[in-house]
Every structure is written in structure tokens, then in C-alpha cells.
Amino acid sequence: MFKRMKPSVTFFGVGLLIFVVIQALLSLGLLNNYWRGIIFWGAAITMVSLGLNLIYGFNGQFSLGQYGFYAIGAYASADVTYRWVRGDPSALVVVLTGALLALGFYILVSAFLRRFYGVTVMARFTFYVLATILAFAIAVIAFVPLFGPLFSAVLGALPTAVSQQIVFLLALLGGAALAGIASFLFGIPVLELGSDYFGIATLGFTIIIKVLLDNTDTILPFPEMKGARGMIGIPQWTTWPWVFASLLLVIVVMRNVLHSSVGRAIVSVREDERAAELVGIDVTNAKILAFVLGSIFAGLAGGIRAHDLAFLHPQSFNFIQSFNPLIIVVFGGLASMTGTIVTGFFWIFLLEGILRLFLPTGFETWRLVVYPLILLLMMLLRPEGVFGRYELPFLRRRMPPLPAEALAVVAEPTPLRAQTPAVVEVTREEVV
């Protein structure tokens, strides 16, 4: 028993140690704000990249949309807390109740659509979009006046330190949920496309999100986001426990899903889509699941990042940036969680942390020369990535022990072998 538990014990033990050490360094003031920012950034990028690895590495869908969902999570959760600290619970109510209502509607819509044969993709998409619009319209029109004072009263009754943590948690969940909803709606029509076309479409998605963010105060009704000038005044609530807990959550959820039958279905789609469909796997479902889950990770990371920086600018979510997680995933090794985690941190440490200290200012402009070169060398020298498919013992897929019933079957001679001599006799007669 202990032997099977050992990887988990080791993993969580080492995790706890890292948590305590960094918390101690932060508390003692041995890590300055610069390095604190680098660590938090590394964690956020790692979460985004893990999401991409689920979509691209494990499910085989080449996506450049990850930064779009990262941006949605960042802006949504930032708006929630921004308004909350200014005494306005509306964003909190809309995001939470809207997301829950949308989820409820999706269940109804899917039950409704299941009663029809041959519903086209666009019809399906239209139904879900309408359900989403309806859910958020109800949230804005009805739930804000209804629940707004209630939220304010209940959370206001708590001590500020507690209510702040609760609001932050809800904001993170809300941002992740919105990213998930956006990816779900976007994924329904677009995941039907083949992998390459899907990549182009997701690139388009990132660009659309960037343009929308540039115009949040003109096209969209969010003057507090201040469009291309950048959103300021976000409360800086991200602390090391939040970062650590989010990262751990993402790793454990992803690992647990991948080690289940659902995860095997996701991987089978990467291996051979047609064959997966013809052994009874709902391929569309598996693709959407991986895509939504990966986007939720990105949305969560966005919330963490926004409340660490306390400043958001659309330029940090442009499509060039969206290549970052792609480079990390490919560099660390497609379908290697370990590779993504190590490379994600390493990437930020090296390129944003250490090099900035030693190289003259202005070297950043050379990054877009350096990144492709690194990637080129990587493809030539080690195409499977630094870690290939290596995983830490905790993250490694373990084969189940031989079950007792199966052993019983092994013990008795297999019917095939037992009956083989009879066949040979028959065929000899035939030959004679």
C-alpha cells in the first residue's frame, strides 16, 4: 500500500517544503518584490502552459488561443475586485450568477438537443450562444438588484480581511468560469475543423480579444478597464499561498483527469481521431472537454497574474505573447506535465529574471530573435522536447496491479491454446 502511495507522499512533501521555504523567505524579506513577481509570474505562465499542454500535447489540437483565455480570466476577475473595493458588487454578482445560470442552461440545452438526430454544428452553436446571452442578461437585469445588496450585506458583516479573501476566491473562480464559457462557445464550431485550421482560428480569437481589450471603454461598456491605456487600480491581493494553491490545484486536477478513463479518451483523440470514434469515443465531446479545461486553467492564471501586477494592459495579451506558452510546451516536451512545469518556471526565471539583471536594457527587443532560434535548435537537436515524455513519479501513469480475477483466468489454460491441436488435425485431413 505504502509503495503505491509513495509518489504522492513525496510529491506533496516536496511541495509543502517548497511552499514553506518560499513563504519564509518572503516573510523574512529575503526575496525582494522583483523576485517575488518573477516567481508568481512563473507560476501563472506554468498554469497557462499546462492548459495548453492538455489541449495540444494530450489532445492534439494545435491552439494559439491560450492567451485570449488568459486575458479573459485576468480582466474578468480584475473587474470583479476593482468594483468590489469601490463598493460596487455588480460585477461579482453578474460573473458568479451568470456563470452558474449559464451552466444550468447548458445542461438543459444539451438535454434538449440530444432528442434530435443530426443537429448541425451551427445550430448547436446558436442554441448555446442564445442560452449564454439569456443567462447573463438575466444576471445583469434581475440578479444585480436582487442579490447585490445581499452580497454586500453578508460579506460586509464579515471582517474586511476575511471578506477580501472570499471575494478574491470568487473573483478567481469567476474569471476561470468566464474563460471556460468563452472556450466552450468558441470550441463548438471551431473544434470541428481539422487541427491546422483550428490553430488559425484560435490565433484569430487571440487577436479579437486583444482588439476588444483595446476598446473596452468605447465598444464595450467597461470604462474602468480604460481600453488601450491599461487598467489600473486593481487590488494587489495575490499572495504566495494563493499562487501555490492555484498551481497545485491545476497540477492535481490535470493529473487526475489524465489518469482516468476520460483522460485516456482525450489522448486517444490525439493518437487517431477516426479510430477513437470507431471504438465508441465521442470525439467532439473529448475535444471540447480538453479545450474548456485547458482554458479554465488559463483563466485562473489570469486572475492570479492580474492581482499580482495590479495593472493590466492589452499589449501583454497580443498574439505574439500567445506563442510563449506554445514555446514552453514544445520546449519542455509535448504531453509531459513535468516538462511544462519545469520549463515554465525556467523560462520566466531566465528570460525575465536573470537576463534582465545582467544584460543591458534594450535586450528585450532581441527576444523575438532569440526565441525562434531556441525553438529552431530544439527542433533540430531534440524534437521531443527537453523532457520528452518523462514524468515525475507522481505524474506518471501507473499501470494497475494485476487484478485477482484476471490472474484466475491466467491460471487456467487459455481456450485458444487448448483447442489449437484440434484445428491442426482438421486441416491435415483437409490437405490429405
Add this chain to the structure above:
Amino acid sequence: MNGRPDGIAPEIEARPLMLEMEGVTHFFGNLRAVHNFDLALRHGELVGLIGPNGAGKTTVFNLITGVYRATEGDIRYKGAELVGLPSYEIIQMGIARTFQNIRLFANLTVLDNVRIAYHPHAGYGLVDSVFHTKRFREKEAEMAAQAQEFLEIFSLGERRNDIAGSLPYGLQRRLEIARALAAYPRVLILDEPAAGMNPQEIDELMELIHFIRDRFDLTILLVEHRMRLVMNICEWITVMDFGEIIARGFPADVRNDPHVVEAYLGRQAVDIR
């Protein structure tokens, strides 16, 4: 009765219909790949579909499993219409197939190949997966035991941790059948199961096909080029050429049918006989 030869024993004719195809026609553009195809399988039968290259046999399989949507006609499984359903739903209803050119998940282990086909019967959902609940552990253990049993039947038990793509050809063929069975089908469709096998292996395969039919209570439809297999194993045979049915009957009759001889060997062969 359409889609069946005459002279089948009445006790077999009394069994329920498993798979029916009625007037099925399929066009690729202007090319008529299958024309007015009829076929009816009753429970527990083992039926062959043969014909020269390009006759449309694999197209028939692809029509049944929803890879293509039949231009005209009906395909029914236990009376339920299949035309227009997505492949995975057809498979989940109880029809499984293998492929002419092996399509395993080549980078995954032997055990995982089988467990993936078991996925629709896993009995737990995403929430159980995320939290690794008790239900997850129980069902996962059950799945592993079931998969192992399928592997033992095909003598693959000891190779369960091997990468599927690294198995020798004959074992890959067996693994494909094992994977198809893991979907718990009632109707099994085998597309050239003996391709690339030597006579000894074909004998083993015949025994295996009989065994799995009895063990899992299957109805089997198979396409095959190797006459040794088809003539020995199939209860009756349908012969296709250019998308049409040219003969149907018991193996001994089909073997001597002039249309069949002509399709395989040419007009002259019939005259010589």
C-alpha cells in the same frame, strides 16, 4: 426474406434480427460504390462478405458504422435506424469493428488500447475523475480486470505494458479484435482479419473467431480475401462485385456459382469449367 439466402434451418430463422440493410445505395460523387445492397443477420450467425478488390465491401462496413452516410436505403440495428447517427453512437449501441489496415493507438500501451474502447462503459464521469473518488477507484479496478481478461483471451496478457505499435503484426491484429470486444458489441464486423497471416495463424484465427462468438454471444460479419478462412468458417456468404450483390448462399454453392467464378477469374474460366 430479403438479404438472406434460401434454405437456412428454421430454428435459425426464428432468431431475432440483429442487423438489417435494405436497398442501401451509396455514391461517391457520381461513382456508385454500392447499389441496392440487402443484408440481414440473425442473432449468432457468422456471415461472410467477399468480392474482388474494389467491389465495395469496405464501403458497406463504413456505411454500417457511420463513417459514410448512405445516400439511399435503411440500415437497422435491432430495428433501430442507424443512417445519420454519428459513429460513436452506433458503436455504443452495440456494433464494433476492426480495420483492414490496422488502426491501433500505436503510441499507447496494449492495456490502454483496450481500456479506451471500454470508456463508454466506464461508469464514472469527470467529477469522479477529478477527485479520484471511491467510485472511480472501484470502476477503474473493474475496468482493469475486464481489460486484462480480454487480453488473456487473445494471449496478450503478458504484453499489456508494451507499446501497441511495437507488437508483431499478428499480435496487433489480435489486439484490434480485443479492443473491438472491449466496447461490448453484440455485432462484430471484421474487415480482413486474416490479412498478412500465414496458414497456421489463419487456423488459429478461425478457432478464435468461433470461440469469441460463443463466449460473447456475438453475431459476426466478416470481409475476407482468404478463401480458406471464408469457406471454412462462414455459415453463408454474400458476394459483391462493382457494388452489386452477384451471389448469395452457402459456401459450397457460392464456390461453384458461375457469376462468382467470373468475377474472380474472368469469363474464360467459366467457359473452361
